[in-house]
Amino acid sequence: MEYQLTATAKHVQPSAVREILKLTQGKSVISFAGGLPAEELFPVSALQNAFEKVFRQGPQALQYSITEGYTPLREKICERMKTKGIVAKPEDMLLTTGSQQAIDLLTRVYMEPGDVLLVEDPTYLAALQVFRYQNVQVVAVESDAEGMVPQDLLAKLDQYPVKMVYVTPTFSNPEGKVWSVERRQQLLDACRSRNILILEDDPYGDIQFHPEKKYPSIYSLEDPSNRGTVVYTSTFSKTVVPALRTGWVVGAPEVIKAMTYAKQAADLHSSSLDQQALYQLLLDFDLNLHIEQIRKHYFKRMRLMTQLLAEQQWDDIRWNQPEGGMFLWVEFPANWNTEELLRLAVQEGVAFVPGTEFFVNSPKKNKLRMNYTHSNEEQLSTGVNRLARAVEKFRA
Amino acid sequence: MEYQLTATAKHVQPSAVREILKLTQGKSVISFAGGLPAEELFPVSALQNAFEKVFRQGPQALQYSITEGYTPLREKICERMKTKGIVAKPEDMLLTTGSQQAIDLLTRVYMEPGDVLLVEDPTYLAALQVFRYQNVQVVAVESDAEGMVPQDLLAKLDQYPVKMVYVTPTFSNPEGKVWSVERRQQLLDACRSRNILILEDDPYGDIQFHPEKKYPSIYSLEDPSNRGTVVYTSTFSKTVVPALRTGWVVGAPEVIKAMTYAKQAADLHSSSLDQQALYQLLLDFDLNLHIEQIRKHYFKRMRLMTQLLAEQQWDDIRWNQPEGGMFLWVEFPANWNTEELLRLAVQEGVAFVPGTEFFVNSPKKNKLRMNYTHSNEEQLSTGVNRLARAVEKFRA
Structure with missing residues (x-):
């Protein structure tokens, strides 16, 4: 039989991350992917x-x-979120x-095919997959270390009939960066006055390394x-x-009802x-204390990974020092190709995600994402050494 | 803020079944809904x-x-399905x-907006909801006690550029009926020769009351x-x-991959x-024996419900005697309106689902669906008595 998949389904490629995960299921590969x-x-x-229970x-x-969803759990989540404004x-x-x-x-309920959605560039690749299935027109806004650049944001809002903006302002994926409060407020004001919906994706907000710092969600900034x-x-x-696959979403009643x-x-x-x-877990278990422990472990791992990278004394390779989340974003010289580097790295027994897939516009081939939360100290050390060998081979 | 939901989302109504379920959450209502x-x-x-474990x-x-999905569970399900061909x-x-x-x-992966899909009439209402979200053109094929009427099926296949057919051939919802093997084969042959995909939905196939009877799935009829x-x-x-929400789907690799x-x-x-x-349950627990017990209980409940209805000696109201599944389909005189009857029934303390929502074409207002699996003997008896009072009131 000849199948007639939809045009979208025909052209969808599997996520590179998931394909790499399959590749590295042999246990000898240390995966930072x-x-x-x-x-x-x-x-x-x-x-x-x-x-x-x-x-x-x-x-x-x-x-x-x-x-x-289970009402007592929704109530519990509301209580917990209230403490964060x-x-x-x-x-x-x-x-x-x-x-x-x-x-x-x-x-699905908000974007017609062709409707315009703004994103950071780079952004979460599985969100881009969703937008592609709905045939949304995704427009990237220039972003720097503090978030979307206001000048470019306003230019894009003038240029396109934007309906929604998707952002991960706290410990983003793949960059592991944090928006400044000012940029959050600017985005909110710009969208609010123009009747544009913001989807604030916050999977990593709890994984913060400096407990004294505050990262107010854009949701909490609204009157x-x-x-x-x-x-x-x-x-x-x-x-x-992750196995329980339980997330939540809050917003205006009309929108949540349509999603329901x-x-x-x-x-x-x-x-x-x-x-x-x-729900039972939240009754009996000190999740906040548990999160404290996760933060400390991940902070330690992040510092170890950046220290191990620093020890390589590469003067043309840079990375960030995240304040939270799960990812380092590494930048190589402009003419490097991290997809080629990945091939060498897997030969050496280490994996990461090349940066290209996270970009909407011209993909930058000289970047890659590394996860530091899933590897223990020994794996981090061995993995970075293997990466260093791949880098040497790439240079040669 | 003024929300701009998609045209489809704007016009979606909640499922009547779920709204009725909310209505009847007060414990005094016996729900056959x-x-x-x-x-x-x-x-x-x-x-x-x-x-x-x-x-x-x-x-x-x-x-x-x-x-x-978890590979050992997929293997186990394949083993189990093999015993059914x-x-x-x-x-x-x-x-x-x-x-x-x-x-x-x-x-989502097979039907573009406007593509034509054939269904039985009436059919599973939550499938109709899915088709509406994808803006599929749903065309109903005339159906009788044995399945889709071949003459009308062939006429519709000639008339429309059909891409897919959705059927529940074994113990359908809402009618609780079974397709004959001949009709299954006819549908398969007609679709096969025309390059049309069949989606065979089989949630109830295991709930059969006459173990000696065979209901081969359409899937199993293919070479x-x-x-x-x-x-x-x-x-x-x-x-x-139900709480584990675990289902499965098999088909051609190309289609399953696109769905994945x-x-x-x-x-x-x-x-x-x-x-x-x-998976652990299937290792240790005799699910087949368990299914035997479910069958016996549900068969008993179905017989009790039909017997209780028969005792009312209504000579203008008819229902089927299902060979399996979870539903009775009740037909009232042509001028009755079961939505009005429902209002009276809920006053009396019993609920069912009016038939209208299951229809694609002109909804028949004189039908209703009753579930017999969820009520014990006492509830079945009390519920049918309450229904009888509502019927009396309706006549008056």
Whole structure:
């Protein structure tokens, strides 16, 4: 039979990250590629207890549930978000299969094919995949270390009939950077006055290395009495575990309701057993203390990785010193190609993600993303040494 | 802020079933509305053991996983399906968030807006919701007790540039009917020769009341050496529990691969903890024996409900005697309106789903769907009595 996939489906390529993950499943390769949290920090026994508690409640917990998600968990998440200035009602929240699904659902209910969406450049590549499926016109705004450059943002807003802006202002993927408060406010003001929706993706916000610093979400900057410009999404994948695939999204009732109807068609609801177990976990387990521990470990790993890189004394290769999140962003001389470098690196037994796929406009081939959260000290050390050998080979 | 939802999202209405479910959450209403399995038959302790076994494997089980789904579970499902003549490879299977997600993903990768899809009339309403989101042109084929009427099927195939056909041939929703083998073969032949894809939705196939009868899936009728016309989807929601939201879909590699990429964008993957627990369950638990028990209970409940209805001695109201599945389809005199009847019924303390929403063409207002699997004997008896009072009031 000859299949007639949609034009979009025909042209979709699998995510490079996931293909590399498959490549490196042989255990000899140290992978800095995936955005994986550290398994040794997973609260396994606390989760096991949480599931036991749900099972003790009897069979009703295993029945079909509402699309919106388990109400007590939504209430708990609202309580937790309030401490960070994110004020939302449980009825204006939808639980999703990871925050990835929130990006997909909002795009499906808000963006017609051809509608214009602004993003940072580079940006999260699986968000770009979503936008491609909906045939959205993605326009990149010039970005620097503090966020979108206001001048270019305003120029793009003048030039295009923009309907939505997608940003990850706190510890971005792939750059691991943080927007300044001023830039957050500028984006909010610009969108608010123009009736443009902001999708604020915040999967890494809790993974901050300097507890004294404040990174107010764009959602929290809006006047509570007159809110509605920002749709905010986050997840338990980085703070608890990824396998439960539980994320959430809050925003204006009209938008969340439309997303809920779309989710009803997409999958009826996400695993309600997992949602109930997360609620039990939040009752009994000090998640804030756990997050403190994650922060300390990841901070240590980030410092070790940057120190190991510094020891190489490359004077033409640079990287950032993230204030949080899971990624280093490494810049090589302009004529380097990190896809070629990856081939050499995998031969040496180490993997990363070449930067090209994260770009919307002309992909810069001289960048790469490295994850520091999933490797222990020994792996970090061995991995960077292997990378150094690949770099030497590339130079030769 | 003024929101600019997509034209489709603006016009979507919530599913009537789910709205009625909300209405009847007060415990005094006996609901024959939802398609809920019986909680008292859920294998709670076996599932609890299965989760414990996964947790004992340590933190790796809680990490991110592949989009395709947990490979050992896919292998196990293939083994189980083989006993029913459904031969598929694990690599041609995708695990989904319920079979609902399989319908959504296939529609997204295969149907452009305006493409023509054939369905039975009436058909599963949440499938119709999916088709509406993708702006598919849904065309209903005349159906009788044995399936789609061949003459009308061929006429529609001549009349429209049909790309896909969606059917639930075994214990359909809402009608609870079974297609004859002849009609299955006719549909397969007609689609095969015309390069048209069939989506065979089989959530209820295991719930059969006459074990000696055979209902071969359309998928299994295809020549194994030259397969590819049928995409087949099923779920553990009716045989294990719904809360785990674990379904699967098999079909041609090209189609499954496209669905996998689409799922990667939609939610990365479904709960892999739930998938691993289901695998452990299948290792230790006699699911076939469990399904035998479910069948017996549901058969008994179906017979009781039809007997209770018969005792009313209504000579103008008819219903079917399903050979399996979860639903009775009740037909009232042509001038009755079951939406009005529902209002009276809820006053009396019983709920059902009016038939109108299941129809694509002119909705028939004199039909309704009743679920018999979720109510115990007492509830069935009380519920039918309440329905009888509503019917009396309606006549008056």
